[in-house]
Amino acid sequence: MHELGIARNILDIVQHSVPVDRYPEVKWIRIRIGQLSGIVPDSLDFCFSAIISETDMRQAILKMETVPTVSLCRDCEHQFTVEEFTFTCPSCNSANLELLSGRELEVVDIELVDD
Ligand SMILES: [Zn+2]
Secondary structure, eight states: OHHHHHHHHHHHHHHHHSOGGGGGGEEEEEEEEEGGGOOOHHHHHHHHHHHHTTSTTTTOEEEEEEEOOEEEETTTOOEEEOOTTOOSOTTTOOOOEEEEESOOEEEEEEEEOOO
């Protein structure tokens, strides 16, 4: 269940970014999850809700954006979105690829309730 560890990391980041007295104002936390990160969004959402329920930011919502897996072919420079984990270039069939995105796991921003 590595989503629990990730949920704790996200909470850590938020707690370091937001002053303690403003925890109740955290409206949402936007994160980006790469398709290759192996994270199950529902599971992460569940874990995050569970751990924030014991904090002053229990009202916060986790907004998850999925980042598609994008590769660049080093042989023909074709850039493409990888579907169903097929790691060959659709243009020239080369397997000499560079991964441009898909492994992300990052907190993009934290929105507080407007004053
Ligand atoms: Zn190619």
